[in-house]
Amino acid sequence: MxxxxxxxxxxxxxxxxxxxxxxxNDFFILALIFMFGALMFWYAKNIKSWxxxxxxxxxxxxxxxxxxxxxxxxxxxxxxxxxxxxxxxxxxxxxxxxxxxxxxxxxxxxxxxxxxxxxxxxxxxxxxxxxxxxxxxxxxxxxxxxxxxxxxxxxxxxxxxxxxxxxxxxxxxxxxxxxxxxxxxxxxxxxxxxxxxxxxxxxxxxxxxxxxxxxxxxxxxxxxxxxxxMFTDVQDKKVKIYRRKYLDFLLDKKNQTPNTFLYQRALLRDPEYSNLLIRMTLFSLLLTWVLQDYLWAGVFGGLVIFLTMYQLIPLGTVYEHNMMYHVQPISQAKRGQDLARVLQKGMLLQWLVISLGLIIFSPMKLYALLAIVVLLAFTFILLYLYLPVRIKQLFSKIRY
Structure with missing residues (x-):
């Protein structure tokens, strides 16, 4: 025995x-050092006044x-x-x-x-x-x-x-x-x-x-x-995909293509991606509540949005090994744009929730509004400049 x-x-x-x-990895360790340092700085600064x-x-x-x-x-x-x-x-x-x-x-x-x-x-x-x-x-x-x-x-x-x-x-x-x-x-x-x-x-x-x-x-x-x-692919993980009816209101039922139809449902119903989006958003809200500082909360909000988007990009390969996906008459020419549309909506929703947290938990409301505008500009740069490049690189590496 x-x-x-x-x-x-x-x-x-x-x-x-x-x-x-x-x-x-190096990037995540650096992010943890910044987060932990900011939390300890806020803790040491405020404990004296309690x-x-x-x-x-x-x-x-x-x-x-x-x-x-x-x-x-x-x-x-x-x-x-x-x-x-x-x-x-x-x-x-x-x-x-x-x-x-x-x-x-x-x-x-x-x-x-x-x-x-x-x-x-x-x-x-x-x-x-x-x-x-x-x-x-x-x-x-x-x-x-x-x-x-x-x-x-x-x-x-x-x-x-x-x-x-x-x-x-x-x-x-x-x-x-x-x-x-x-x-x-x-x-x-x-x-x-x-x-x-x-x-x-x-x-x-x-x-x-x-x-x-x-x-x-x-x-x-x-x-x-x-x-x-949440960070990498787990080979022996058993994924259970199921419908979440309470999230159906997020599905776009107009101007859909076959790829947007599939990517939206994969994002909302595959726990590997939906749980990632939910957990990262809740983590950002928790940081905002703990820090209660518009500057640090805005910085970490931007970091969370970037990390979430970076880890959601592999959503584009979820159907690559599905034979039925390839035998259907689905156009592959614009699937990168379709994936970008789905991720953009998801990340803008995350930005909205983080922004509400900034308004609620930051004592300086005016500066919090300014931080929200800056965060929105940063999000747009990520979604409309960085994301298309990353998606193009993702699909260029796929070999059949």
Whole structure:
């Protein structure tokens, strides 16, 4: 069993490093440095003017920490074939899952420490939490994450009682964390330590529920692949295309060509592209809300529009390997223009949403309007000068 575990961990590490090097390329790292630097600059500048010990400070810290603690699933690395080939290994599954729990703790622990370090000045100077008490709470959160992963591993068995429900677990942790931060922060570490030890003594079934365990791993991989697919192509990702009726109002029903008909529906119904557009737009709104500065929000809004457009350009190749697309009497001469029309509408819609966020969240409304006009000019340059060139390069590389 140890040999299987080590082999799968090595294979998974190789895969993750491959995609992480594609995601965190030089351009993206530079963008992250600018974004993180702007956020820290705003944070350091404004924290001095915030009042002390407002009633919602400690619940807010508890909510942020509990949310970060919830990030990360148990990576079991099960395969569908395990249902047949490991069916008689139920007594060995705990030995298989223990290294997986340890492996799954790395990312949540890193995120908890990172966010805790960012929140530390606010918790110490504004929320009135002492230094040692705060870091004992952070240690407690790491123990809580271990407890959560252990409960998930036990839920893979046929148990008389299911001790883990994700929603209830988050709610209980949040309530306890809020009460402990308000009254006695050290108490949370004691609760977390008792839970981390006591979870090993909960009654656990002896028969492994293979179908549930494999389905859980497939959902976890799909979440990871969805993240990677925002930046690059994921070879083994299973794409489920379905109609989103609530987005049908965005479809242009007039002056359509066969290509615009297809590209519009691919953009709205293929999660690889629609989720990218939605997530990047929401990310820009979140940055605007956090920064509350028209200048930085406008700069990052332009960066988000450029990154979104750059990653949506491969939409033009979505039908290139579909034989039925090529046997139909569809004109290929103007498909680049058709693709540009669809992307232009999508990016202008994103500009509109980002502009509304600038107006709502920026305290200086007049300057925010000026930033919106500049952002619109930048968007037009991208859409009508840069985009056609990129689309032409895209189709010139296609070989049949």
């Amino acid at each position: 140890n040999r299987i575990v080590n082999k799968r961990l090595q294979s998974n590490q190789k895969k993750q490093l491959h995609y992480l090097t594609l995601v965190f 009042p002390n010990n407002l009633w919602f400070y400690k619940p807010l810290i508890a909510l942020i920490l509990a949310t970060v603690m919830s990030v990360g699933h148990l990576a079991t690395l099960f395969e569908k074939a395990d249902i047949q080939f490991m069916l008689n290994q139920d007594d060995q599954m705990q030995a298989y899952l223990n290294p997986m729990i340890k492996h799954s703790m790395y990312l949540p622990t890193l995120l908890i420490i990172l966010v805790a370090g960012i929140l530390f000045p606010f918790a110490l100077t504004r929320a009135g939490i002492s230094n040692y008490a705060y870091w004992f709470v952070i240690l407690g959160l790491i123990l809580t994450k271990f407890t959560q992963l252990k409960l998930i591993s036990q839920s893979f068995y046929f148990n008389e009682h299911n001790f883990y429900q994700a929603g209830w677990f988050f709610l209980v942790v949040l309530v306890i964390l809020i009460l402990c931060l308000i009254y006695l922060p050290y108490l949370y570490f004691i609760f977390a330590l008792i839970s981390a030890i006591g979870v090993n003594y909960l009654p656990c079934g002896r028969v492994f529920n293979w179908n549930y365990a494999v389905e859980y791993e497939e959902r976890r991989r799909d979440i990871v692949d969805n993240f990677y697919s």
